[in-house]
Amino acid sequence: METAQLEKLNQAMQVVMQTARAQVLTKMGTKLTVAEKTSRRDLVTNVDHSNEDFLVQRIRQLDPRAHVLAEEGRGDQVTSMAGHVWIVDPIDGTMNFVHQRNHFAIMVGYYVDGQPTLGYIYDVMANKLYAGGPAVGVTLNGQPLAAPVDLDLADGLFGASAPLLIHDRFNMQRVIAASLGARILGSAGVQISQVLAGELVGYLSYLRxxxxxAGRVLAETLGLVVSQVDGTPVNMLSSGAVLVATRRTQRAVLAIVK
Amino acid sequence: METAQLEKLNQAMQVVMQTARAQVLTKMGTKLTVAEKTSRRDLVTNVDHSNEDFLVQRIRQLDPRAHVLAEEGRGDQVTSMAGHVWIVDPIDGTMNFVHQRNHFAIMVGYYVDGQPTLGYIYDVMANKLYAGGPAVGVTLNGQPLAAPVDLDLADGLFGASAPLLIHDRFNMQRVIAASLGARILGSAGVQISQVLAGELVGYLSYLRxxxxxAGRVLAETLGLVVSQVDGTPVNMLSSGAVLVATRRTQRAVLAIVK
Structure with missing residues (x-):
C-alpha cells in the first residue's frame, strides 16, 4: 500500500478510535452488564460487545478487504495472516474496566500479509492514544512520539503479570530481581503503552x-522488540508468553528466562 | 481546633499542595540530580529536597506550633505525637518519579495529639488531589468524594508490593488468590488513593x-480501616506492614495473613 493511502487510513482510524472512546465513556455512565467467560477473572460486558460491533463495522467500511479477528468473536474466522488482517480488542483489561472504571484500553492492530502495518492503543481514562506504524511513524495524541532510550533491564522497571510472578513462570522472579522493580497493572494495552513511553523497559505476560x-506494530516501529520467551518470532494467530522490551532488556531477559 | 479554623487550614493547605505540584512539574523539565540512599532501589533527588523545604516552610507559616516529621530529614526530630504533628513525604514513589516521570505523589498528614486531622495525597501527573479529614470531609480536586462501597476481598482488586508478593510475606500469595487480582504500582500514595477511589479493595505493604x-486520615474519614497486619492500631512513629482496606476486606485479609 502506498504511504499516502496509509496516512489517510491512519488518520481515519484515529477518528474511529476517538469515537469508540467517546461511546465507551457514555456507556460507563449507565449500568454495565457483566458476564464471566472462562472464570471469575475473565469477564465480558455489554460495552465489550457494543464497542467490538462498532469497531468491526467501521473497519469493514474503511477496508472492504478486511479479515477481522476480534476478541469477542464478532469478526471473522481468521486462520491465516494472508491479505488484510485486523485484530481487535474492544476493551483490554476488562477486569479493570469493571472494577476500577480505569486503567483499560481499546486496541486495534492491522497487518498486511503478516507485516505489522498500523496499530492503535487508546488508554481511555488517561486519554492517551498511541497510533501509527512503520510507514507513518508513531504519535501520542497526534504528536510524534520519540523512541524510548535503549535501557538495560538493570536500569528500569519491568512490567509483569501476577500469576507469572507468583508461580515464578519463566524465572520471572529472577527477571524482576535483576530489574529495578515490578509493576503490575492488569492491562496489556496499558503496560505495553508504558514500554512505548519509556516508563517500563519491558513487559512479559501470557497474551492472546x-x-x-496493536502493541507489536507500535513497539517495532519505535525500535523496541517483540518476541516469544525463547527469542523466536511471535505468531499472530496463537497465544503464548510474549516479551515486549528494549533491545538491551530483551537480551538480559532472554538470558534469564527458562 | 474549631471546625471553621480547620476548614480554613484545609483550604490553605490545598493551595500549598497545588503550588508544590506546579514547582515539581517545572523542575521535571530540568535535569534531575539522583542519589541512592540505602540501595539502588531507594532514591532521593534534588526535587525531593527542594519540595520538602517548601512544604516544611509553608507548614511552619500556617502553624507556628507545628512539629514536622519529614522523609528527607528537613523537619524536626519528632519523638511523640503530642501537639501538632505534620508528616511530610515530598515525593512518594521516587523510583517512579525518576524512571517513569509518572505515578508518584506528594503527601502531607496532620495529627493533633495523635488524632488524624487533615490529609493530602496529590497524584501529580494524574492531577488528582485528595484532601480533607474527619471534621471537613474528603474532596477530590475540590469535589466531595463519596465513601467507597464496603466490598469484600473476593470482589475486588488488591494492591500489593512486589517484595511481599514474591517472598509470600504475611501469606500475601493467599491474599491475592482470594482477591480478583494483584496490582502493583510502586507508590503507596497512588495505591492508597486507589483504595479511596474504590479502585482497589485494599492495599498491604511495608510502610514508613x-x-x-496522609492516607490514614483520608481513609478513616471515608469509613475505610487502617491497621497493622495483626489488626492492632498503627503507630505513626514507626515502620511496619500496614493494611488499608474496606472493613469487609480487612476482616478477610486478617483471617489469611500470618
Whole structure:
C-alpha cells in the first residue's frame, strides 16, 4: 500500500478510535452488564460487545478487504495472516474496566500479509492514544512520539503479570530481581503503552493475539522488540508468553528466562 | 481546633499542595540530580529536597506550633505525637518519579495529639488531589468524594508490593488468590488513593510513617480501616506492614495473613 493511502487510513482510524472512546465513556455512565467467560477473572460486558460491533463495522467500511479477528468473536474466522488482517480488542483489561472504571484500553492492530502495518492503543481514562506504524511513524495524541532510550533491564522497571510472578513462570522472579522493580497493572494495552513511553523497559505476560497485535506494530516501529520467551518470532494467530522490551532488556531477559 | 479554623487550614493547605505540584512539574523539565540512599532501589533527588523545604516552610507559616516529621530529614526530630504533628513525604514513589516521570505523589498528614486531622495525597501527573479529614470531609480536586462501597476481598482488586508478593510475606500469595487480582504500582500514595477511589479493595505493604500518614486520615474519614497486619492500631512513629482496606476486606485479609 502506498504511504499516502496509509496516512489517510491512519488518520481515519484515529477518528474511529476517538469515537469508540467517546461511546465507551457514555456507556460507563449507565449500568454495565457483566458476564464471566472462562472464570471469575475473565469477564465480558455489554460495552465489550457494543464497542467490538462498532469497531468491526467501521473497519469493514474503511477496508472492504478486511479479515477481522476480534476478541469477542464478532469478526471473522481468521486462520491465516494472508491479505488484510485486523485484530481487535474492544476493551483490554476488562477486569479493570469493571472494577476500577480505569486503567483499560481499546486496541486495534492491522497487518498486511503478516507485516505489522498500523496499530492503535487508546488508554481511555488517561486519554492517551498511541497510533501509527512503520510507514507513518508513531504519535501520542497526534504528536510524534520519540523512541524510548535503549535501557538495560538493570536500569528500569519491568512490567509483569501476577500469576507469572507468583508461580515464578519463566524465572520471572529472577527477571524482576535483576530489574529495578515490578509493576503490575492488569492491562496489556496499558503496560505495553508504558514500554512505548519509556516508563517500563519491558513487559512479559501470557497474551492472546488481540492483547499484543496493536502493541507489536507500535513497539517495532519505535525500535523496541517483540518476541516469544525463547527469542523466536511471535505468531499472530496463537497465544503464548510474549516479551515486549528494549533491545538491551530483551537480551538480559532472554538470558534469564527458562 | 474549631471546625471553621480547620476548614480554613484545609483550604490553605490545598493551595500549598497545588503550588508544590506546579514547582515539581517545572523542575521535571530540568535535569534531575539522583542519589541512592540505602540501595539502588531507594532514591532521593534534588526535587525531593527542594519540595520538602517548601512544604516544611509553608507548614511552619500556617502553624507556628507545628512539629514536622519529614522523609528527607528537613523537619524536626519528632519523638511523640503530642501537639501538632505534620508528616511530610515530598515525593512518594521516587523510583517512579525518576524512571517513569509518572505515578508518584506528594503527601502531607496532620495529627493533633495523635488524632488524624487533615490529609493530602496529590497524584501529580494524574492531577488528582485528595484532601480533607474527619471534621471537613474528603474532596477530590475540590469535589466531595463519596465513601467507597464496603466490598469484600473476593470482589475486588488488591494492591500489593512486589517484595511481599514474591517472598509470600504475611501469606500475601493467599491474599491475592482470594482477591480478583494483584496490582502493583510502586507508590503507596497512588495505591492508597486507589483504595479511596474504590479502585482497589485494599492495599498491604511495608510502610514508613510518611508513606501512610496522609492516607490514614483520608481513609478513616471515608469509613475505610487502617491497621497493622495483626489488626492492632498503627503507630505513626514507626515502620511496619500496614493494611488499608474496606472493613469487609480487612476482616478477610486478617483471617489469611500470618
Amino acid at each position: 493475539p488481540w492483547d499484543f497485535a | 510513617p510518611w508513606d501512610f500518614a
